[in-house]
Amino acid sequence: MNASPTAAPHAAPAVTAPHGYGRTRRLLLGRPGDPRWARPALWAVLVLAAVLHTWALGANGYANEYYAAAVYSGTRSWTAFFFGALDAGSFITVDKPPLALWVMGLSARIFGFGTWSMLLPQAAAGVASVAVLHSAVRRSLAGAAGHAAALVAALVMTLTPITVAIDRDNNPDTVLVLLLVAAAWFCLAAVRDGRTRTLVVAAVLVGLAFNAKMLQAYLVVPAFALTYLYAAPGAFLRRVGRLLAAGAALAVSSAWWMVVVDLWPEGSRPYIGGSTDNTVWDLVIGYNGLGRIFGGERGGFGQGGPSGGGRGGFGGPGGWGGEAGAGRLFNDVLAGQISWLIPFAVIALVAGLVLTTRRFSPGVPAPGAGTVTGSRPGRRSVPRAALLLWGGWLLVHYAVFSFSTGTFHPYYTTAMAPAIAALTGLGGVLMWRARRASRVWGCVLAASVAVTGVWSFAVLRRTPEFVPWLPWAVAGTTAAAVLGIAAAAFGARRVAAAGLTAGVLAVLAGPAAYAVTPLGSRVNGTNPTAGPVTGRGAGFPGGPGGGFRGGFPEGPGQRTGDRPEGRYGGPSASGVPGGPGFGGGPGGRVDEAMTAFLERNQGGATWLVAVASAQSASSLILSTGRPVIAMGGFTGGDPAMTVAELQEYAADGRLKYVLLGGEGPRGGSSEVTAWVTANGTPVAASEYGGADGEASLYRLN
Structure with a gap:
């Protein structure tokens, strides 16, 4: 029986590394058999990410002074360090678990407290997230297709505006995203190899993420669990048993700090900030749990906090993200932060699932990758499992972020960036390859670019004073891309590369323009955002992208020297x-x-x-x-x-x-x-x- 024309060829024979092909050469240029462009292109994207995350980082001062004070206090007292106390006397903690503070605090203890020692680990974590996402996507498709999809995914995540903004700040979301992307890597590896220990590692990483931002870390769990249950090798009951083992690991890695703190005598530890009864459990369920979703009056049920809104906060109804509803992520405040490629990602998810559902002959791999060991070809292929995982990640986050009526900040949406990026890379490459077999897929890809380009034009036109020529350039490039991709689908192969290049430019020009704006101004420590001021602002002077100022770059107790106002002058915290x-x-x-x-x-x-x-x-x-x-x-x-x-x-x-x-x-x-x-x-x-x-x-x- 002939294989489907969209199927990838059988795996190529192993390529023997030339004599002297050492680790350094492999690190810089890739493994033998990899496309020559793959590793240099990855390095270029990582360098771009590093520049976006670190350029003029020292100008950000203490960023969010609430967390900066806790980091500093942790350098003065190990007790304050362990509990995440705001002050070195350990009277009260911040309203988040301390894992992200530990990362910054250890750096500050080694290098001395200051802007760079505190914020550079955050920037490094952002770059690491891009690298881990690239690796996860590359392993989901075989050969050059995997490298292409991974490169697209890494570039999309690098240029996500809200991700650039938050990775230059000291909020815990950067560490949260790194841990969750790493967990996704291990979950997909567990789907491929079926090993219990690999799945347990994924669970432990989610548990560590819980200790960075509590229940938000669990938004990926439904996608991970259902993907593993559906796609992993082995009998159904065996898969359930492995998930139960992973669940136990998740519970232990999540709860250990909470249990230790709540069992600690209250008289010898700080009060748990954000709680109503001085327990971490109340903080988990209330302020950082149900209160974020349903709102309310106490313990995070609409209360302020450093990311506040509602009672005692400054964001008004819905916090700083606008009113709850299906269109929240596309409103004037959030559209420019995260929504640029959501339409493309959704289309790519649907198209990818359709393409990987086709029935293939026994032993013939699904498009771009082999099947999971012991599973039926096509139905449980590696690409399909990856699409399900990233698609579930995106859909759960979309539902929770869109309809939550409690505290909500634009920078929470950085957790959606890995899923959007991965789906864009995987689905885009699958559609591009499938166009060779059917013109329909070439037209679907062209339509995806068209929808994305139109949405980019609409978002950019909301602020006509911001790079006024860009919306029209995006419109023109989108038209050229649609024509080129459609023509390539109908046999005009000479324009295929030009159409594809124009398509990439069309969908990334808007987010790229927003992504570079944080480099030119001091971070809004409490509400970091990118791009021009839009909508109703952010609740504080400056609004999104505005000039909400943090502290000075000097360490605590140091004079600014050349500042005429001395250490006490300047903007307030x-x-x-x-x-x-x-x-x-x-x-x-x-x-x-x-x-x-x-x-x-x-x-x-x-x-x-x-x-x-x-x-x-x-x-x-x-x-x-x-x-x-x-x-x-x-x-x-x-x-x-x-x-x-x-x-x-x-x-x-x-x-x-x-x-x-x-x-x-x-x-x-x-x-x-x-x-x-x-x-x-x-x-x-x-x-x-x-x-x-x-x-x-x-x-x-």
Whole structure:
């Protein structure tokens, strides 16, 4: 029986490496038998990714000062390091598990705390994600087709605007994505080889990702589990048993830190920031779990936090990502960050599944790759398994991100980039190869490019002042690509290469233009985005791509030297403009004079001062290098400080000053405010040369 004309030929005989073909040559030029262009092209993409992630990185200062303060505190105290405490005195943790902080903290301990030591590991993780994705996609198709698909996938991920923006920041999403892409690599390897240990490694990596950003890591689990159950070799019950073993590994690798912390005596560890009852379990289920999906009033149910929105936050309904609904990812805020290639990826997924469903003769591989050992040809082919995994990844993320009514930030969507990139590469190459057998697939590919080009034109026209000629260039290139690809499908092979090149340019020009914008401005640490300001902004001055400023590049307690305003001047931590000093956000403002007074009078106290929220505390920690208590967590709403605890700190001299003002501690901490005002001594502004204002500094007796 003749094989389908779309099927790839049988695997070529092994190529023997020439004498002297060493590891260095293999690293630079690829393995023997690889296309000559493959490895140099990969290196070019990785260099591009490195440039996008590191160019002018030092200008980003402390990026998100909330996490920067925790990284710095972890360099001063191993206790603060382990728990992810905001301050070196370990009063309260940040509202995420600490794995990403550990990565940056270890770098800061080795090289000294600063912008580069903190942000370079993030940039390196972003580049590593591109490399791992390339490897995963390359192994899903055989021969030159695999290398082509992997190269396209790596390039798409490199040029995803929101990925460039977040990889230049210190939020945990960069580490999350690296771990999940690595988990996908091992899951696909387990589908190919059927080994339990390979699947367990994938589960452990997802568990580590859980310790970077909790339940968001689990969004890939349905795709991984269903793909393995469907496509892996072996009997059904054996596959189920392997999944159960992987599930056990996932539970252990996810829960170990949570269990240790929740079993730790509360009196000898920091309060769990973002929780309502001082447990990590509440943080998982509430603030970083169901609250992100359903919204609400407490513990992340719409509360602010460094990625906040809703009550106590700054993003309004739906956070900073716009209103929930099927079109959220295509709105004015998010379209330019992630949506460029979603239409192409969806078409590529459907087309790829159709192509890999065809029945082939026994022993004949599916298009571009062999079949899984012990499975039926075509039905459970390696490419089909890869398409199912990446497609499931994309669909689950789309559903959760689109319809979540709790806190939502544009940079969350960076987790969709690997799936979009992989589907673009795999489906695009499969359609391109299939055009030789049927004109239909050439037309489908041309239509995919056309839809993507039209959408790119629409997104670019939303901001006509941003590179005004680009939408028209995209339109022209798209037209040329569609004509070239369609002509190639009808036998005009001479224009095939030109049509394909024009197609790549048409679909990547828009995201590439957005992707380079973070290189020219300081990162918006709390809400990093790329491209021009669009829509309703981001809830803070600057909006998407705007000028939300972080701290200074110098380390804590260092003077800026050539800055006329000294170490206390410049923009506030919360992005609130207005003279020298630090934005207090909820909880008042600490100006230069007050900060100097507190430093002079701290004495042997553990903490410099107690303030209402982490927005004030993180700024003070980074400027002075001294521990500061954030009594109410990020927004001032956590019931972390109690009257009894405050009395204890005052009695043993660990805390001398409390700053009230602004919104002040809310909810259960109102008793703290009443106790301070009743038992503390107000410090007159004249004592430190400050100006009268809303903030009220109290000395504890």
